[in-house]
Amino acid sequence: MTDDTRTLASPEAAAEILARQPDLEQALAYYRNHLASETAIDLSVAENVLLFHHSMKKKIFDNIQLIPERNIQYSPPAGTPELREQVAKLLARAFDVKVVEAKYVFGVAGVASALECIAFALKGADPVGPPLKDGDEVLIPAPYWQGFNWSFQERPKLKCVPVNLPTTGADRYRLTLALLKKAYEDRKAAGRAPRLLVLTNPHNPLGVNYPRALLDEIYGWALKGTDLHIISDEIYCHSQLDSSTTKFTSAVALDAYRTYAERIHVVWGFAKDFGLSGFRTGFVVSKNAAVRDTMLGNNDPAEPTHPLPWFSPFDSLKTYVIQYLLDAPANGPGSGLYTTYAMKEYRTLLNTSFGKVKAALDAAGIEYVHRPGDNAAQFFWLDLTKYLGKRSAHAQEATAGLPDAGPGGLDPDEEWLFRHLAAKPTEVTLLPGGAMHNPVPGFFRLCFTARQPEDVVTAVQRVATALGKLK
Numbered sequence: 001m002t003d004d005t006r007t008l009a010s011p012e013a014a015a016e017i018l019a020r021q022p023d024l025e026q027a028l029a030y031y032r033n034h035l036a037s038e039t040a041i042d043l044s045v046a047e048n049v050l051l052f053h054h055s056m057k058k059k060i061f062d063n064i065q066l067i068p069e070r071n072i073q074y075s076p077p078a079g080t081p082e083l084r085e086q087v088a089k090l091l092a093r094a095f096d097v098k099v100v101e102a103k104y105v106f107g108v109a110g111v112a113s114a115l116e117c118i119a120f121a122l123k124g125a126d127p128v129g130p131p132l133k134d135g136d137e138v139l140i141p142a143p144y145w146q147g148f149n150w151s152f153q154e155r156p157k158l159k160c161v162p163v164n165l166p167t168t169g170a171d172r173y174r175l176t177l178a179l180l181k182k183a184y185e186d187r188k189a190a191g192r193a194p195r196l197l198v199l200t201n202p203h204n205p206l207g208v209n210y211p212r213a214l215l216d217e218i219y220g221w222a223l224k225g226t227d228l229h230i231i232s233d234e235i236y237c238h239s240q241l242d243s244s245t246t247k248f249t250s251a252v253a254l255d256a257y258r259t260y261a262e263r264i265h266v267v268w269g270f271a272k273d274f275g276l277s278g279f280r281t282g283f284v285v286s287k288n289a290a291v292r293d294t295m296l297g298n299n300d301p302a303e304p305t306h307p308l309p310w311f312s313p314f315d316s317l318k319t320y321v322i323q324y325l326l327d328a329p330a331n332g333p334g335s336g337l338y339t340t341y342a343m344k345e346y347r348t349l350l351n352t353s354f355g356k357v358k359a360a361l362d363a364a365g366i367e368y369v370h371r372p373g374d375n376a377a378q379f380f381w382l383d384l385t386k387y388l389g390k391r392s393a394h395a396q397e398a399t400a401g402l403p404d405a406g407p408g409g410l411d412p413d414e415e416w417l418f419r420h421l422a423a424k425p426t427e428v429t430l431l432p433g434g435a436m437h438n439p440v441p442g443f444f445r446l447c448f449t450a451r452q453p454e455d456v457v458t459a460v461q462r463v464a465t466a467l468g469k470l471k
């Protein structure tokens, strides 16, 4: 915690705001900034501070002084043509394809909005296949980022259906085609064949990249054998460990993309890889005409529609800052782009941080789910199941303002452990797996990019001390 991240809300006002946060992760971000003590270490929120301190502050933010008049006025809600062109180039590099065409890239305020826009588009007049309707189901391997529920359920009125990954055995936390097929067939037999499949690649919270062969199988089955659309959430695509032997494969690099592009929609944003979470930048990459009309508007005289991003735009202020970032040279004129340099440096920072935190977890005997050769993105998926139901000799300390888990709640033992670690003297917040639809209690997500590696290591040591006292 640094002084400049705290604001002066009264405890009552802060508590009132906290009670209204839409989910546990957002509530924990607020708690960290406004209520937690100076010594608390929050590793619950998926954020990335590494690049800002490394170079982004100096090379980008320290130089942004004046916002030109043009950038305080209206600008295209799905991003200016220049911005879409530059993001298309950045994504072509990240997705390892020759070209991503800018006309298929659309900006909006955050990936959560990008996902919602796709859902609305597929419910519209002209998607490939029958339009989705209220109550249509969305298959999502679980655990998953709980925000999918906001994006698909709250306004588009679709229904998220978790496909539980196995939590024990040889295929522990592994996605297989058989699992997806079974979930699909079961729902179909109940008269509710799902219409949308969402894959997060690299995965949050498991960190893994899906192997190309598995993606070929899944896309082949879903696109040939069903009328599913697939959303590939690739928001962590630059977050790669050098030790990962399963390389990241974007949906747009798959063979299936050549035939079925209109049913494959990719999303990405600057929140995670670039650490710009508060900016709310999201991009949809889609060749589907209904998605395009939703993102850019449709001037069909029979039924004109406004661009959906008008209501959550890639506004002129973020256009200015992101454009500055995309134009900036790495090291003075002629030195190449800062973004290319930044993603290379980020990879080194990520690997270093992962190595230090892994060593600390191993030294402390804290278990986590990670096989050699797997990617980790920004996470360790801690297995604290053996501490469930154990208690310390001391009563649990109250943690003023620590948010409730929200509707549905958490398993009581998981919640106890979450609160115990968040309380003094440990003061480390981790995200309980129950907040991510994990099928069993006792798993916690630790985001190792949320603080500098030294702080994360300190947090791991404090957690180890607390766990060591449980009987």
Ligand SMILES: Cc1ncc(COP(=O)(O)O)c(C=O)c1O
Residues within 6 Å of the ligand: 046, 109, 110, 111, 112, 113, 145, 147, 200, 204, 233, 235, 269, 270, 271, 277, 280, 281, 282
């Ligand atoms: C998989 C995934 N998709 C989307 C988002 C949300 O992105 P944004 O903050 O750009 O809305 C997150 C944030 O945690 C995420 O983990």
